[in-house]
Amino acid sequence: MKRILGALVLALVLAAPARAELKVTDDRGVTVTLPQSPRRIVSLLPSLTETVCELGECGRLVGVDRYSNYPASVLALPRVGGGIDPNIEAVVALKPDVVLMATSSRGAERLESLGVKVLAMEPRTAADVPRVMEKLGQLLQVPDAQRIWRAINAGVAAAAQSLPPAARGARVYFEVSRGPYAAGPGSFIGDVLQRLGARNIITPEMGPFPRINPEFVVKADPDLILIGDRNADGLEQRPGWAKLRAVREKRICVFDAAQSDVLVRPGPRMAEAARLLAGCLAAKAGK
Template sequence: MKRMQWMLAVLLCCMASAATALQVTDDRGVTVTLPGVPQRIVSLLPSLTETVCELGYCNRLVGVDRYSTFPVELHNLPQVGGGIDPNVEMVLALRPDVVLMAKSSPAVARLESLGLKVLALEPKTHADVQRVMLRIGQLLQVQDAQRIWRAIDAGVSAAAQSLPASVRGTRVYFEVNPGPYAASEASFIGETLTRLGVKNIVPASLGPFPKLNPEYVVRANPDIILIGQSSAASLATRPGWTGMRAMREQRICDFAPDEANVLVRPGPRMAEAARIMARCLEAKAPRTSAGVSGAKP
């Protein structure tokens, strides 16, 4: 009789544990099972870090990558390297319940091999951003994680409505980093530019963030170049670039590091990114008819 009672108690305990277990499927299609809502989180991708904080759970973060610098509450947290090259020993020492990181990071398998739970998420488009926010909301058991996307969507629409009609159709080139790597129409940056009413010279068919032959940009001859200040300094040294209309007429939006960080992170500050781009486009757009630049690639 006692043995039966013991077995029943064990069964009930197991059933209770299963009832409280939390399962979240990441961008690899891997279902990560946790005993409950994570209390200790390491985030190795800035957009994921910002989403955790926007959902009200910055206090659950115990470590971040070197690029996760917003919001200011993160400044006192241990930095454990980059998303691609994290300091594995530091991550282990923080005893995280789960590690958030990019699906493309080669460190995913390494961390999992050491017994850590890894949720691999990598937003590249607007739809990705919505899905990732919902996944993190599910992880943290936030009932209305979708509210973040509603605020982003409203902010992007407001930025678009703030632009004069003369900006529509302006042909733009957005450089993410030297290479050059560009944000195409298929990327979250490109989708925001489309909503702002301008024409991206890099088509979706090249993938979200393609590496381009610099001559491609010369042939496309954009009206405006959007680029970080650290890369803008070298534009004049690129063969043929000084002849482009945007270069001749100084129609270049060179973003300071803080603004550039906002622009390239597919997270809660995407509405702010749209406002930054809108201000640039209004200031730099040609005052003539839209779409008047040179030959297309």
């Protein structure tokens, strides 16, 4: 009897399909192969952190970069430096199955040389966002990751519908960070602005997030300036900016740190970003 049972068990094992490897191709064109969906993940980009959590898999995160601060649960996780310059030793010590990071990060090659799997993704345009969400859904084996993008689209559409006609058509300048770096029309921020009826002073050929000469803004003379409070001090002292219509008429929307995080992260909170931008346009452009 034992011999028969043993033979049956062996037959069942041999008949069971082999667990298929999981393969995901990142934004570098590198195909990352994993034996199964990762259980231990380090995320070094806030938008990727937020998407993992929105997909219901926050529990797989074992470490994040210093800027990942949403949802609140990730604040308890170990911090492993910046996304661009992570602490390699700290990342390796967490024994991740995979590390999620930006393509612009300098840590990918070093981590890979130490045997750590790296998936590099960096959404910059509106088309990038659902593509990256789909990749993360594939990695985490979460069905219908596109539900997040559908919710974002619905939220942006609702924000656009809430705007009065007088708030549409304003020529806007959105400063992302010091440099200054601006959000161009091809960026995910520029796409939301366009859907809200705003006109970007940055031209498409300048790229999604170009570094610009401040004189460019002076010549363009936007109707409205959108900027984070980290960069807003001293606008009038920038050469020629005191003469800008937006500065003279105080048509400037200044966003605090928490609001800026929402606005510059191409992730699940983009509908919230649209509502923030719509509020700015209604308050300042609709005067």
